[in-house]
Amino acid sequence: MTRDKRSGLRGLYAITDAQLSPKHHLLQHVEQALLGGAAIIQYRDKTDSASRRLADVTALRRLCSVHAARLIINDDIELAKRVGADGVHLGAEDNAPAYARTILGEDAIIGVSCYNRIDLAHRAAASGADYIAFGRFFPSRVKPNAVQAHPELLTIAKNKFKLPLVAIGGITPENGAPLIRAGADMLAVIHGVFGQTDIQAACRRLTRLFEPQEKSR
Structure with missing residues (x-):
C-alpha cells in the first residue's frame, strides 16, 4: 500500500448491518452516511446469498466512487477482488493479512480486528495489515458480548505501531472524542449510524469529532 493511501485512513468508518439496512434500503442508507461525511464504508453481511451480496457490493462500489469514499468488505476476500473493492477487513480467526495481500495486491487496504489484545495487533502488523481495530470500547447493541477494551489501549498501540487505529463498539457523538484523543484515527460505527x-x-x-484534531495539525 502506498503511504498516501494509508495516511488517508481517518474519519468516520460506517459499517452496514443487514437488520438495520434491509436490502431495499441499503443503498439509500449508505448514501445518507456518505453525504454525512463517512470516509469509509464496510459492507458486512454474513447471511445473504452470494448473488445478493455481489449485487449489493457492485452497487456500493459505484456509490462510494461517486463520493470518493473507500469500500471495505468484511471477511470475503474473493468478493472484494471480484468487485474491485478498496480492501477487506479480517477477524483474528479469518485468513491472514499476508494471504489476503497475495489475492488483492499491494494497493488493497487490509484491516484486522484485534479486540483488546496487543499481541494480536503485533501479529497483524507483522503480517502486513494496513490498519488495526480495537474494541468494543462501550456497550454495543450489535455485539453485546464482545470483549471490552479500554481507551488507554489505543495510546499504547499508537506508541507501538505506525499504523492507523480503528476504535469500535458503542461509539456515539458523546463518547467518541476521548477515543480520538487516545489515538484512534477512525471511529467505526454501526448502530450509531444505521440505527438512527x-x-x-x-x-x-x-x-x-475529528475537526479539532485536523485543525490543530
Missing part, C-alpha cells in the same frame, strides 16, 4: 432515524445528521455529528 436521520443517518446523515448522525454522521455529521460523528464526523465533527
Whole structure:
C-alpha cells in the first residue's frame, strides 16, 4: 500500500448491518452516511446469498466512487477482488493479512480486528495489515458480548505501531472524542449510524469529532 493511501485512513468508518439496512434500503442508507461525511464504508453481511451480496457490493462500489469514499468488505476476500473493492477487513480467526495481500495486491487496504489484545495487533502488523481495530470500547447493541477494551489501549498501540487505529463498539457523538484523543484515527460505527432515524445528521455529528484534531495539525 502506498503511504498516501494509508495516511488517508481517518474519519468516520460506517459499517452496514443487514437488520438495520434491509436490502431495499441499503443503498439509500449508505448514501445518507456518505453525504454525512463517512470516509469509509464496510459492507458486512454474513447471511445473504452470494448473488445478493455481489449485487449489493457492485452497487456500493459505484456509490462510494461517486463520493470518493473507500469500500471495505468484511471477511470475503474473493468478493472484494471480484468487485474491485478498496480492501477487506479480517477477524483474528479469518485468513491472514499476508494471504489476503497475495489475492488483492499491494494497493488493497487490509484491516484486522484485534479486540483488546496487543499481541494480536503485533501479529497483524507483522503480517502486513494496513490498519488495526480495537474494541468494543462501550456497550454495543450489535455485539453485546464482545470483549471490552479500554481507551488507554489505543495510546499504547499508537506508541507501538505506525499504523492507523480503528476504535469500535458503542461509539456515539458523546463518547467518541476521548477515543480520538487516545489515538484512534477512525471511529467505526454501526448502530450509531444505521440505527438512527436521520443517518446523515448522525454522521455529521460523528464526523465533527475529528475537526479539532485536523485543525490543530
